[in-house]
Amino acid sequence: MIKQLIEKITSTNAPICVGLDPMLSYIPEHVKEKAFEAYGETLEGAAEAIWQFNKEIVDHTWDLIPSVKPQIAMYEQFGIPGLMVYKRTVDYCHEKGLVVIGDAKRGDIGSTSAAYAAGHIGKVQVGTKTFSGFGTDFLTVNPYFGTDGVKPFVDACREEDKGLFILVKTSNPSSGEFQDKLIDGRPLYELVAEKVVQWGSDCMDGSYSNVGAVVGATYPEMSRILREQMPHTYFLVPGYGAQGGTAEDLRYCFNADGLGAVVNSSRGIIAAYKKEAYAKFGPEHFGEASRQAVVDMVEDIRRVL
Amino acid sequence: MIKQLIEKITSTNAPICVGLDPMLSYIPEHVKEKAFEAYGETLEGAAEAIWQFNKEIVDHTWDLIPSVKPQIAMYEQFGIPGLMVYKRTVDYCHEKGLVVIGDAKRGDIGSTSAAYAAGHIGKVQVGTKTFSGFGTDFLTVNPYFGTDGVKPFVDACREEDKGLFILVKTSNPSSGEFQDKLIDGRPLYELVAEKVVQWGSDCMDGSYSNVGAVVGATYPEMSRILREQMPHTYFLVPGYGAQGGTAEDLRYCFNADGLGAVVNSSRGIIAAYKKEAYAKFGPEHFGEASRQAVVDMVEDIRRVL
Numbered sequence: 001m002i003k004q005l006i007e008k009i010t011s012t013n014a015p016i017c018v019g020l021d022p023m024l025s026y027i028p029e030h031v032k033e034k035a036f037e038a039y040g041e042t043l044e045g046a047a048e049a050i051w052q053f054n055k056e057i058v059d060h061t062w063d064l065i066p067s068v069k070p071q072i073a074m075y076e077q078f079g080i081p082g083l084m085v086y087k088r089t090v091d092y093c094h095e096k097g098l099v100v101i102g103d104a105k106r107g108d109i110g111s112t113s114a115a116y117a118a119g120h121i122g123k124v125q126v127g128t129k130t131f132s133g134f135g136t137d138f139l140t141v142n143p144y145f146g147t148d149g150v151k152p153f154v155d156a157c158r159e160e161d162k163g164l165f166i167l168v169k170t171s172n173p174s175s176g177e178f179q180d181k182l183i184d185g186r187p188l189y190e191l192v193a194e195k196v197v198q199w200g201s202d203c204m205d206g207s208y209s210n211v212g213a214v215v216g217a218t219y220p221e222m223s224r225i226l227r228e229q230m231p232h233t234y235f236l237v238p239g240y241g242a243q244g245g246t247a248e249d250l251r252y253c254f255n256a257d258g259l260g261a262v263v264n265s266s267r268g269i270i271a272a273y274k275k276e277a278y279a280k281f282g283p284e285h286f287g288e289a290s291r292q293a294v295v296d297m298v299e300d301i302r303r304v305l
Numbered sequence: 306m307i308k309q310l311i312e313k314i315t316s317t318n319a320p321i322c323v324g325l326d327p328m329l330s331y332i333p334e335h336v337k338e339k340a341f342e343a344y345g346e347t348l349e350g351a352a353e354a355i356w357q358f359n360k361e362i363v364d365h366t367w368d369l370i371p372s373v374k375p376q377i378a379m380y381e382q383f384g385i386p387g388l389m390v391y392k393r394t395v396d397y398c399h400e401k402g403l404v405v406i407g408d409a410k411r412g413d414i415g416s417t418s419a420a421y422a423a424g425h426i427g428k429v430q431v432g433t434k435t436f437s438g439f440g441t442d443f444l445t446v447n448p449y450f451g452t453d454g455v456k457p458f459v460d461a462c463r464e465e466d467k468g469l470f471i472l473v474k475t476s477n478p479s480s481g482e483f484q485d486k487l488i489d490g491r492p493l494y495e496l497v498a499e500k501v502v503q504w505g506s507d508c509m510d511g512s513y514s515n516v517g518a519v520v521g522a523t524y525p526e527m528s529r530i531l532r533e534q535m536p537h538t539y540f541l542v543p544g545y546g547a548q549g550g551t552a553e554d555l556r557y558c559f560n561a562d563g564l565g566a567v568v569n570s571s572r573g574i575i576a577a578y579k580k581e582a583y584a585k586f587g588p589e590h591f592g593e594a595s596r597q598a599v600v601d602m603v604e605d606i607r608r609v610l
Contacts, residue, residue, distance in 0.1 A: 024430070032432070041431050041432030041433060041434045043438070045431060046429075046431045071420075073411070073413060073420040073424070074417070076425075077420040077421070077429045077438055078424070078431075078438055079392065079424060079437075080385065080388060080389055082438065083388055105413055106410075107447065108378060109476065109548075110477060111328075112326075115328075115379050115381065115382040116381060116382070119382035119383070124351075124383060126351045127341055127350070129346045131348050131383075133382055133383055142449055144447055144472060144475070144483060144484070145475055145479065146477070146479030146482030148478055148479040149475075149479065170450055172414040172451070172454060173453055174450065174451030174452040174453040176451070177452055178448065179451070182489075183486040188486065188488075192483065238414075
């Protein structure tokens with residue numbers, strides 16, 4: 001699956017993914033009004049607004065980008081109707097040929113991780129038949145449980161040619177509270193990185209492993225070290241843009257071949273119309289604002305490659 | 306909310322929760338057959354089988370127990386139909402007066418954790434109205450992101466009188482891989498424990514905090530230390546029974562007042578009819594087997610209190 005993502009990255013010349021993390025506050029009033037008119041101010045109304053918002057953004061960006069990363073929490077907060085739109089968004093992005101990274105950060109003991117893996121990237125058995133619950137291509141995974149909590153996800157990758165991005169160093173301000181703590185002189189995230197390499201070693205798909213790592217754009221010095229430590233591990237890089245990461249900060253996430261990282265932007269793309277630089281598009285043309293924001297983001301990143 | 310759980314524990318004299326983690330392999334053939342007849346071998350058929358299974362177990366145990374802990378992964382694996390039964394199970398357990406611990410182990414950066422908190426234990430705003438997506442009383446949370454990833458969950462607890470159980474030391478075999486690593490001579494889980502106490506300090510609800518900790522039954526020496534370190538923190542204790550934890554191992558999870566821990570059993574209760582000790586009930590009467598298993602578990606645990 002990482003090969004497929006790399007092919008898409010190469011053909012679009014855009015090492016990015018668009019984070020489809022639709023907060024209601026990002027959605028233009030006219031979209032919300034129409035949805036609430038049809039379904040009321042209900043969970044269904046919110047879900048409809050999110051769906052129309054997502055569709056417009058995907059319709060305006062799909063040909064420029066290799067991948068999207070819907071953050072499932074933004075759908076889960078609206079309960080079942082929200083999760084139905086998560087699924088609908090995943091399916092629609094697949095129709096558009098996009099690689100879909102399900103950002104769910106799941107992780108638990110073995111048998112439970114196996115269920116998450118089945119639901120998100122694998123298949124679940126019902127009697128004599130098998131089904132795919134959400135059917136994303138990649139899934140983000142939390143490593144706190146150690147090897148036996150991660151293994152079922154890795155197994156699913158091997159069986160179904162899917163991929164993972166495992167949390168190594170996250171982009172948020174307090175990520176260092178545990179992740180940076182020194183263990184025999186090395187930070188915990190390097191220890192996690194070592195395990196990620198090990199877990200991914202029998203999941204190679206070309207030059208890279210299907211088991212990737214989440215490495216925040218907001219800590220460039222750390223990404224430099226991690227890039228050296230994990231030459232065959234693809235990085236999913238959050239934190240660019242709204243969270244403060246700049247293109248300069250991304251430099252070290254990439255390998256010399258120009259590959260090795262897929263940079264996410266959520267707010268910066270999907271709520272672009274709210275930023276001064278794109279205000280000229282107006283809320284009515286928020287999809288076009290997102291398209292321009294993608295063009296600008298790609299140009300910004302390619303500058304440092 | 307912890308006060309409410311303690312009241313239920315005291316009135317039932319049972320410091321336990323029943324893990325509603327229905328694997329299809331636990332569900333008796335006659336239940337599955339009936340569900341598949343109605344809905345086919347589909348995700349909906351699986352969901353119906355799970356619902357009938359859960360209902361039978363809840364109907365046979367609700368008066369003996371204070372709480373249940375549905376593991377959301379076991380529902381999520383069946384996609385939307387599975388999650389609809391998760392919600393239905395939560396609602397049904399509430400009708401029966403049970404405290405519901407949503408075992409979801411969510412955790413992310415601040416804004417994303419806020420969405421998870423809204424969906425599971427808080428409320429989400431849609432226009433002028435608010436809704437509760439899943440509406441559980443407690444939620445399990447993963448601490449890997451540090452304070453800013455946990456704070457939105459704590460805020461929701463304070464606003465809505467809900468509770469958390471934050472992963473400190475998990476019950477699985479490889480939990481030590483990261484959690485036991487020494488930082489300045491102390492294991493990571495003690496550092497997490499320290500933070501859990503801190504996060505919970507302004508969430509007191511009687512003698513205990515609404516911010517609890519997950520502490521596995523399978524590491525009794527560690528639970529002894531953690532119990533001393535966290536006198537006002539309630540423990541959710543997985544790992545009893547099928548995972549190998551015994552009543553003796555639980556001794557240290559409790560405080561001198563006989564409170565301080567709620568012990569989970571999943572397989573041991575919900576698939577009791579498959580065990581030799583309860584074979585006499587037969588698959589037809591699996592609910593009665595679960596009831597007897599609850600009685601036996603409570604007796605086993607009370608022995609060491």
